[in-house]
Amino acid sequence: MAMANMAMDNLKLPDLKLPDGPMSGLVASAVEYMVDAGQRSVLLLDIMRQRGDQYREHVAQVAPHVLQYAAELIVDGRTLEEPVNYALVRIIPPKDIEIDMSRRPFVVVDPRAGHGPGIGGFKADSEIGVAMKAGHPCYFIGFLPEPVPGQTIERIARAEAKFIETVIGRHPEADGKPCVIGNCQAGWAVMILASLRPELFGPLIIAGAPLAYWAGVHGQYPMRYSGGLLGGSWLTALTSDLGAGKFDGAWLVQNFENQNPSNTLWTKQYNVYSKVDTEAERYLDFERWWGGHVNLNAEEIQFIVDELFIGNNLAAGRIEMSNGQKVDLRNIRSPIVVFCSKGDNVTPPQQALNWILDCYADVDEIRAYGQTIVYTVHESIGHLGIFVSGGVAKKEHAEFSSNIDLIDVLPPGLYEATFEARGDETLNADLAAGQWVMRCEARTLDDIRAMGGNSPEDERRFAAAKRVSELNLAAYQKFVQPWVKKMVAPQMADWARNMHPLRMQYEAFSSKNPWMSTIQAAADRVEDNRRPVSKDNPFLAIQEQMSKQIVHALDSWRDAQEALSETIFLNVYGSPLLQAAVGVDPNSVPSQRREMSAEHRAMLERRISELKSRIGEGGLREAAIRSLLYVGSARGMVDERSIEALRQVRRDHAGPRMTLAEFKMLVREQFFMLLLDREYALAAIPKLLPDDMGLRRQAFAAMREVLSASEDITGERAHRLKQVAGLFGLDGEGELTSNVAPFDSKAKAS
Missing domain, CATH: 3.40.50.1820 (Alpha/Beta hydrolase fold, catalytic domain)
Known part of the structure; x- marks a missing residue:
């Protein structure tokens, strides 16, 4: 302990008097960087200590969570x-x-x-x-x-x-x-x-x-190949059996970390080291969640792997x-x-x-x-x-x-x-x-x-991997699983979970380790005498460059491993011999898509018949929504400003209010009526309108307000709005015309 304190005292360097000369600036930068690097190293270790203590406190809770809110x-x-x-x-x-x-x-x-x-x-x-x-x-x-x-x-x-x-x-x-x-x-x-x-x-x-x-594409994110490369879900069953019927969630977290080794092994810690004065709180907040591992029952994880990931x-x-x-x-x-x-x-x-x-x-x-x-x-x-x-x-x-x-x-x-x-x-x-x-x-x-x-070839590969998984799992369950279950006691499973590498990395740096008390004392001294390096220090630039090279090396290693994994999977499970051996036709064209059931088709036909029979029913509200959908569909998008304008129209409307569910049903029905028979649906609009031309003008003005909320009404939308105006007995500006114009089917837009 005394030696450690002496070392920390040495970090409180006095101002050095350097000899004049061309090397003096470089020597000063080197000294400045070394002091800062030493202090950052101590502070990083102390942050790791805090992380370990935080982990121990978190997992000791009955219901640990990271919600900020009560x-x-x-x-x-x-x-x-x-x-x-x-x-x-x-x-x-x-x-x-x-x-x-x-x-x-x-x-x-x-x-x-x-x-x-x-x-x-x-x-x-x-x-x-x-x-x-x-x-x-x-x-x-x-x-x-x-x-x-x-x-x-x-x-x-x-x-x-x-x-x-x-x-x-x-x-x-x-x-x-x-x-x-x-x-x-x-x-x-x-x-x-x-x-x-x-x-x-x-x-x-x-x-x-x-x-x-x-699903996926070649050359990117090969996590989908994992099940096939491991021979299927038998390993999941083995892991659960070694856990006495529980699957340790730390293995799932480990799988996430393996996808990005440069971040796991270097970037995450280096980011804290390089920004040690500002990054600790954010890092510790995230690590509180990242280290809070949970368990699953064997039945749960087996369902997930068999039915979803591999199946x-x-x-x-x-x-x-x-x-x-x-x-x-x-x-x-x-x-x-x-x-x-x-x-x-x-x-x-x-x-x-x-x-x-x-x-x-x-x-x-x-x-x-x-x-x-x-x-x-x-x-x-x-x-x-x-x-x-x-x-x-x-x-x-x-x-x-x-x-x-x-x-x-x-x-x-x-x-x-x-x-x-x-x-x-x-x-x-x-x-x-x-x-x-x-x-x-x-x-x-x-x-x-x-x-x-x-491609169809890829689908056959995954179908073969699924079948291999089923065969391997059945063999494990029959020949190996009974023996494993007999050998594993709950105490052994608990010990194995506690010894998981992800858990051990938190425990090793916590205050449970007696050496970390020295780090805490040293960090207190550093905080009192902090001397951060200047941004333009050349050795800081060298540090950053070295970090980039480490990241590049780890990323290159990951890319090589992923390329190898993909090659192995595609070749092994793409073998016509293997596919035939496990019952997958090497010449088949697998399809996941299902046809519509006869029951749903019959229900759909009844619904279509019902909607067609009601096209001529309704009032001003149905006519306005039908018209809005007809004009608005020419744009091929819906903008939040248009919906907000519609909300305001509904709020200011003096008539009985519709619930959101009722309004949604109205929109859907009018949309399907237009989809089923646009010409008839539009031609029926004049029959839905009231005789009061003032109400017609009010509804048409509200439509213009909604349609112009996001952009000016031009092009096809303007053409359709003019058609609707004729159906309302108005001109394009919403003024009364001499009569109600019938719908011109020749002018109907496609």
Whole structure:
């Protein structure tokens, strides 16, 4: 200890008198850098000590989480008839946040993918933070570190259904069903539940969640090959058996870290070292979540690996519940917002979006199921940044929260959400909720196909890997598993979990290590005598360059390993001999897409017949919405300013108010009427209008206000508006004409 203190004393160097000469400046820079580097090294070690102590305090808690907000327990899943380790809490808003109880609640479901809960609300600029700022009541579904014995994915789904029912019951006056956000692993879990219980959900926001597990492109993000390279899910079963029936979530975290070795082994720590005076708090906040490992039951993780990661059964509709009900994503009736990123090496855009290609033949089929799908693709953010980054929260998530009603009333179809910065040149900027203007632009399935995907040869490879996994798992379960279960005692499993390398790195640097007390004392001395290096020090520039070279070397090693992994997978599972041996026809053209069921087709035909029979029914409200949809569809997008203008029209309207659900149904019915028979639907508009020309002029003026909210009415929209004016018995400016002009079918736009 005395020697260490003497070493720290030496860091408090007096001002040195250097000899004059050409080398004096370089020597001074070297001394300055060495003092700073030594001090930074001590401070970094002390931050690592704080990280270790923080880890020990965190895991010692009964219900560890990283939520920044106070919360009230509403339902403890352990008290349910089928107990689970999940819980529903209400987020208590800060004093400076005003909640509008008439707005739909938001429910954030955090991923149970190795880490503990709370990342969706661990700072102000988070999914929970921006939803509350938009005035929505917020709830959070989290979990405890240890699963309840016998807990399964299906049981968790039933518990989460009860949680959402509870939220609905607490907000009977809300303007819509809850908007549910599912991050990562929670995304596919929410989608499964929404397909089984579609009546519970408002819009779904699925952030960084894999849904098409085989999808991807060659040369990028080969994590999808992992199951095949390991011989399938037998290793998952072995790991669970070695854990005495529990799967250690630290292995999932380790898998994440292996995807980016330069960050894991160097950048994360170097960033703290290089910015040690400012970076500690941010680093420790994140590490509190990153090190909070949780466990899963063997049944849970086996379902996830077999049915999803290797089996790819979700989009294909091959997952079946214990009561025989099949999971069909086409059953979801709520709008689905899919948020993904090109920089996500865990869930690339193909895995987030290609389920749409598996479920639907074209956009017309999406509409036939009454489905609205909105996606947005970030250019660069990584997997965690999708639901952790403050920048993403302030942009994408803030816009989704502020405009969730826009998304909810969109006509069925496929859209891409785009964002444009609001500035002085923005038309009607006061109608935009935040610093961005959100638009939903119509897309087709070809836009998703253009992002890349598997060839038929690739599909056969993954089908072969799935079959090999099934064979290996069956062999393990029959010949090896009984012996492993007999050998592993619960105490041995606990010891193995505690000795996991990820846990040990926290423990080794905590105050439990007696050497770290010396570091703490040294850090206190450094803080009192801190001498940071100047920004223009040449040795600091050398340090930065060396760091870049280390990152480049580690990235190159990762790229080489990923290329080798892909080559091995493609060649092994692409072998016609292997495919034939495991029962995959080497000449087949596999297809995940399912045909529409006879029952749904019959229901659709009945609905079409009903809507056609009602085209001539209704009044001014139906005529106005039908006209708005006709004119607005010429633009191929919906802008948040137009929806806000429509909100204001509804608010100022003196007649009886419609609920959001009623308005949504009205929009959908009028949209489908136009889709089924545009000529007849438009020709019927004069029959729906009142005789009072003042009401007609008022409705037409409101339409012009909504249509001009985002841009001037020109081109095809102006042409269609003139047609509608004739149907209303008005001229293009909304003034009365001599008679009501019939609809000219020859002028009908395509």
